[in-house]
Amino acid sequence: MNLRVTIAIAVFLGFATSAVADSPATPKPLVFASPDGNYYFRLSPSPDFDEAKAEGYLYRVDADADELLYKTKGWYSFSVLVSNDGNSLVRIGPWPSQGQPPESTPALVFYSGGTEFRVFTVADVVKDLSALEHSMSHYSWGGSLEWADGGWDGRVQVHTVEGTTIVFDIETAEIEQ
Numbered sequence: 001m002n003l004r005v006t007i008a009i010a011v012f013l014g015f016a017t018s019a020v021a022d023s024p025a026t027p028k029p030l031v032f033a034s035p036d037g038n039y040y041f042r043l044s045p046s047p048d049f050d051e052a053k054a055e056g057y058l059y060r061v062d063a064d065a066d067e068l069l070y071k072t073k074g075w076y077s078f079s080v081l082v083s084n085d086g087n088s089l090v091r092i093g094p095w096p097s098q099g100q101p102p103e104s105t106p107a108l109v110f111y112s113g114g115t116e117f118r119v120f121t122v123a124d125v126v127k128d129l130s131a132l133e134h135s136m137s138h139y140s141w142g143g144s145l146e147w148a149d150g151g152w153d154g155r156v157q158v159h160t161v162e163g164t165t166i167v168f169d170i171e172t173a174e175i176e177q
Contacts, residue, residue: 025078027054032080035151037061039069039086043076051076051094058114060086070114079145081156081170087113088170090156092143096122098136102129107141108158110173118173131162 027045034040038061046053056072069086077091093106102122110118122141126132133140142160148167149155155176157167167176 027051027076030078030080032082034082034084034086035147036084038084039082040066041080041082041089043080045076056080056114058082058086058089072111072114075109079143081145081147081151083154083170084151088154089114090145090168090170090173092145092158093119093122096139096141098134098138102126102132102141107143108145108168110168110170112171120173125158125166126160126162128162131160133161 027049029045030043032041032043039058040061041056041058043056044054045051046055052074054074054076056075058069058071059066060069072089075091077093079092081090083089089111091109091111093109096102096105105122106119107122107125108120109116122132123129126141140161142158142162144159146157147155148157154170155167156170157165159165168174169176
């Protein structure tokens, strides 16, 4: 095989691999439980994957039949945390596409009783926007959402691309120092 063909194939495979690696994951039904297991949130994407049509359902676990407490609509996330009383949720916003301004792109969204009450944008959680990690079509601010202490005191934390860990109260969305 001549050198030009080999180089052309290598370049093509490099671009093809990058394009696949940069594709958003396909939404699928997901379930997120509270740390004590007494509540769970079932998130269902629409069949056409339109985020505006996604629905979520918060249930209280009961010995006879689980009880639906509230429903959400219009968003999907691969990362959701549910409080031990089932009233509070926090989710990661969608994977930001190039061209979406960090000042208006949701990073974290907090809910009480199924109603959105606080949004932190990418610019709220990343102070040095030059630290954002860019791919061919998206950018990342970090976005690792987890319980700060296993979830028993209601504190959640995210890790940013700046190496910062920000801790929030899941009920109030207040930042703790």
